[in-house]
Amino acid sequence: MNTALGIILITLVVMVTLWVTIFGTAGAMLSRHAGSSRSLGIFLGASLGPIGLIILLIRSRRSHQPQILSDSMVGITIQTSSGTMDIGI
Amino acid sequence: MANDAIMQRRVLAAIGAAIVSSSLALPWLSARSASHSYAHSAISLPIFPWIILTLVLVALLCNLLSTSFSVSWLESLSAALASVIFLSPIVSVISINLASAWATPALMPSTFRRVLIGVTPASGLWLALFGGLLMVVSAIDKTSEFLEGLRSSGQRLRAGDRTVIAVILAIIGAILYLESRYQSWITLSVSTTTGAPERWPIPGFALPVIGIVSNFEIIAIIACAIWQITRPSLGTATTLTIIGFAPVFYGAIGACMRLVPSDASIRIPEAFNSTIAQWAPTAERMSNGYMSIPHLRQSVHANFSMGQGSTCSLIAGLFVVLAGLILIHTHKNEGN
Secondary structure, eight states, X not given: OHHHHHHHHHHHHHHHHHHHHHHXXXXXXXXXXXXXXXXXXXXXXXXXXXXXXXHHHHHHHHHTOEXXXXXXXXXXXXXXXXXXXXXXO | OHHHHHHHHHHHHHHHHHHHHHHTTSEEEEEXXXXXXXXXXXXXXXXXXXXXXXXXXXXXXXXXXXXXXOOHHHHHHHHHHHHHHHHHHHHHXXXXXXXXXXXXXXXXXXXXXXXXXXXXXXXXXXXXHHHHHHHHHXXXXXXXXXXXXXXXXXXXXXXXOHHHHHHHHHHHHHHHHHHHHHSEEXXXXXXXXXXXXXXXXXXXXXXXXXXXXXXXXXXXXHHHHHHHHHSOOHHHHHHHHHHHHHHHHXXXXXXXXXXXXXXXXXXXXXXXXXXXXXXXXXXXXXXXXXXXXXXXXXXXXXXXXXXXXXXXXXXXXXXXXXXXXXXXXXXXXXXX
């Protein structure tokens, strides 16, 4: 019984490792693109899988979306590691 | 201040690693043959504890090094390994519960099902999950937010904040409900083909409908409780109250069952014995004769008694309903 349980638990750990490698890497890339922490992206991608990636994708798109700064100005907000920067045109 | 934050992060990672490592000596799984259950600590399993120990040590080392020399790949590796340590117990619990859900056996590979049926998660697995959570919080650099959240919840609790009290009650209810799934709800005494009477305690997870639905209810209770802490709303409070009535209802059925006569003559369907015939030899072979499932007579005289599982479910439901009612009352007062 011990051997069978051991093999099953090892298989589960291997499956989780593969899952974390695939979705964690994708999460890290998307998170980096959105300008936020890479490790948070790894955790979100790994724990929520495709749903986590969609959340990160939406965040990434929002952070790069053009927005109206005032009535006469249109600009973009760039997120950097030290904060956000608005560039108006 | 920055040094304090780094120190807190390191300490949290070390505590998480210590909890996961010490959990290996405790029972991770409890396997059940027809009438007996046996605890298995992770350390008694082959290779598996060494894999977990290696993962924990490498994750801790990466975490400590990444706080000293800000190297981004070390931080990423630490987060990835901590995620593996945190997710492995969760996936194990999900697999065990899927294997226990007899209505959907096709969801799992047959080898998993044969071995995992009757297996329940034990204290070590839950402790590893908690330790893994601490390691993840440290690895993704959310230690200060985590500690601040704990501190403010403690202050709100001391100040008598009803929301925090209700959330704690709801979480206690969820834990009790989870525990009730693994306790015996009905104990059957049946005669087998060998003539010797067998006592079969039937846990909550093996019961039709309740076994499967309770999984989703526990997840919903925990989700509603967490939601209440972050964004309190009347809708979530009402949902929590409604969900809480389900375990109360199951517990009430158990209480009613105590009133009916406990002796019954049951005709066992042939399909039941043929299922046993299909499963028993492989399960017995894989477990070295450890899981023996006896055949039943076609017509058996069964004597059943109610276990403590339904009582535990009733108490769990009352906790959740009370939590929901407190939250509704709080919202009503705030609205006025």
